[in-house]
Amino acid sequence: MRSKRSSQSGLILLLVLWIMIVLTLLGTAFYQLTSMEIQTTNNDMEKLQARLLADSALEFARAVLKEEYDGTSDDMSGMWSGAGTLFQETTLGEGMFQIYTADLDAEEGGTRFGLKDEASKLNLNTATKEMLEKLPNLSSEMAAAVIDWRDADNEENPGGAENDYYNNLSPSYDCANREFDRVDELLMVKGFTPSILYGEDINRDGILQKAEDDGEENDPPDDADGSLQQGLMPYLTVYSYDRNVNSLGESRLNIKSASEDQIRSRLDGKLKPQTIDTLVAFTKDREIDDLVDFLRGDGAESGSDEESDETGEGEESRSTASSEDSEPEASGEEVESASLEGSLLTVDDFKIILDEFTVTDEEILPGLVNINTASYDVLMALPGMTQQIAETIVNRKKSEAGGFTSTGELASLEEMSLDVFSELLPYITVRSNVFEAQTIGYVPKRKAYAAIHAF
Numbered sequence: 401m402r403s404k405r406s407s408q409s410g411l412i413l414l415l416v417l418w419i420m421i422v423l424t425l426l427g428t429a430f431y432q433l434t435s436m437e438i439q440t441t442n443n444d445m446e447k448l449q450a451r452l453l454a455d456s457a458l459e460f461a462r463a464v465l466k467e468e469y470d471g472t473s474d475d476m477s478g479m480w481s482g483a484g485t486l487f488q489e490t491t492l493g494e495g496m497f498q499i500y501t502a503d504l505d506a507e508e509g510g511t512r513f514g515l516k517d518e519a520s521k522l523n524l525n526t527a528t529k530e531m532l533e534k535l536p537n538l539s540s541e542m543a544a545a546v547i548d549w550r551d552a553d554n555e556e557n558p559g560g561a562e563n564d565y566y567n568n569l570s571p572s573y574d575c576a577n578r579e580f581d582r583v584d585e586l587l588m589v590k591g592f593t594p595s596i597l598y599g600e601d602i603n604r605d606g607i608l609q610k611a612e613d614d615g616e617e618n619d620p621p622d623d624a625d626g627s628l629q630q631g632l633m634p635y636l637t638v639y640s641y642d643r644n645v646n647s648l649g650e651s652r653l654n655i656k657s658a659s660e661d662q663i664r665s666r667l668d669g670k671l672k673p674q675t676i677d678t679l680v681a682f683t684k685d686r687e688i689d690d691l692v693d694f695l696r697g698d699g700a701e702s703g704s705d706e707e708s709d710e711t712g713e714g715e716e717s718r719s720t721a722s723s724e725d726s727e728p729e730a731s732g733e734e735v736e737s738a739s740l741e742g743s744l745l746t747v748d749d750f751k752i753i754l755d756e757f758t759v760t761d762e763e764i765l766p767g768l769v770n771i772n773t774a775s776y777d778v779l780m781a782l783p784g785m786t787q788q789i790a791e792t793i794v795n796r797k798k799s800e801a802g803g804f805t806s807t808g809e810l811a812s813l814e815e816m817s818l819d820v821f822s823e824l825l826p827y828i829t830v831r832s833n834v835f836e837a838q839t840i841g842y843v844p845k846r847k848a849y850a851a852i853h854a855f
Contacts, residue, residue, distance in 0.1 A: 449841075451850040453496070454497060454851060460490070471645075476803065477803065482513045486514075494845060495843040496841075497842070499838065500840070515837050516838075519642070520832075521769075522767075529543045529557070530543075531782065535632060544558060545561045545589050545590040550577075552577050561589075583637065635778055640767055641767065641768065642831050643763065644762055655757040657761075663680055667752070675749060679745075692825060694744050695821075747809060751808040753808070768828060769782060771803075776794050784820040789815045789816060804830050834855055837852070839852045
């Protein structure tokens with residue numbers, strides 16, 4: 401009996417030992433699994449914290465834009481642009497956030513801490529072929545292909561591409577024949593490659609990384625010159641537009657269809673009565689092609705030849721009369737208007753005309769370029785633009801004078817002619833409505849990082 405009981409005790413002891421081993425293994429596995437889940441949860445929490453910091457940067461940027469918006473003009477002196485240090489390194493709790501963008505006006509390129517104004521770029525859906533091919537590294541053939549991609553027909557421009565080209569690719573696809581939805585869509589257009597579109601900045605973070613400055617050692621290929629070549633992306637957009645309203649948000653009046661009463665009502669209290677009379681008389685029996693006609697005076701297409709013959713000197717006589725009318729005004733205005741001899745208006749008067757009147761019934765004006773924020777290369781792409789005028793505009797926004805408060809101020813530039821101004825005016829603005837934000841949320845202690853790219 402003892403032997404039998406001893407045998408049973410041994411089996412029970414062995415079973416208990418096995419159970420303890422199994423429980424120990426299960427406990428160890430559970431501990432490891434729990435630790436991994438805790439670590440994963442911590443990582444997720446840290447990533448979420450970084451993401452919330454990046455989101456906070458976006459909300460902060462929206463608040464800054466809302467505070468600074470006044471409906472008049474936007475220039476690089478605004479806090480949104482990084483004129484201060486708001487977006488450089490803002491601490492929030494244990495983390496921090498930044499907003500940065502490419503600085504195309506820096507001598508060797510670089511990064512600016514702030515938002516990017518979409519009106520500082522050329523709009524892919526409105527820029528002409530001639531405008532596009534003036535951008536760095538964008539050939540005439542590539543510009544033609546862009547036009548073919550966005551137009552509604554299947555007629556191929558010289559050097560461009562339509563369905564016949566795209567259908568023979570592998571894999572094949574059709575030409576869109578519609579407007580671009582995003583700039584990245586250029587990668588589907590003939591002639592465009594990632595290196596052309598993104599340059600060395602393949603990850604599009606705007607920051608020179610080690611792999612982007614080591615030649616051909618690592619992708620992407622680069623020239624190892626210590627600067628970041630960012631391709632075409634910083635120059636192009638599909639989002640820019642301006643509203644066809646005045647600085648108070650009221651719809652502008654179409655001068656082509658406006659009645660005399662409407663013109664007088666709109667200008668009452670804003671211009672001198674005699675100036676209003678002159679403008680109303682000028683619009684009678686005359687088709688106003690563009691608002692620059694008011695600066696041309698009788699040089700605009702009309703029955704002006706007869707008027708010039710009657711006075712003998714035409715424009716000179718009007719200039720003298722204008723000077724006499726404005727004699728009580730400050731001498732500063734006379735100097736500002738000196739380049740507008742022969743026009744019906746001073747520069748200040750013309751700024752009011754541009755704010756109150758239009759030559760189109762369109763409520764939205766897509767693709768206008770903000771001269772206060774555009775880079776030199778984008779300015780040079782505008783119709784009629786000269787190197788002298790572009791340099792003057794860029795230097796102006798860097799000076800203490802700041803940006804232009806109206807496109808009308810360009811008319812008084814020494815380098816500007818009325819013909820060039822007439823070419824430029826339909827493509828330019830001093831206001832911005834859409835901004836690009838590249839935000840980073842970072843928790844230094846945990847090295848958690850999140851990035852957001854938003855418009």
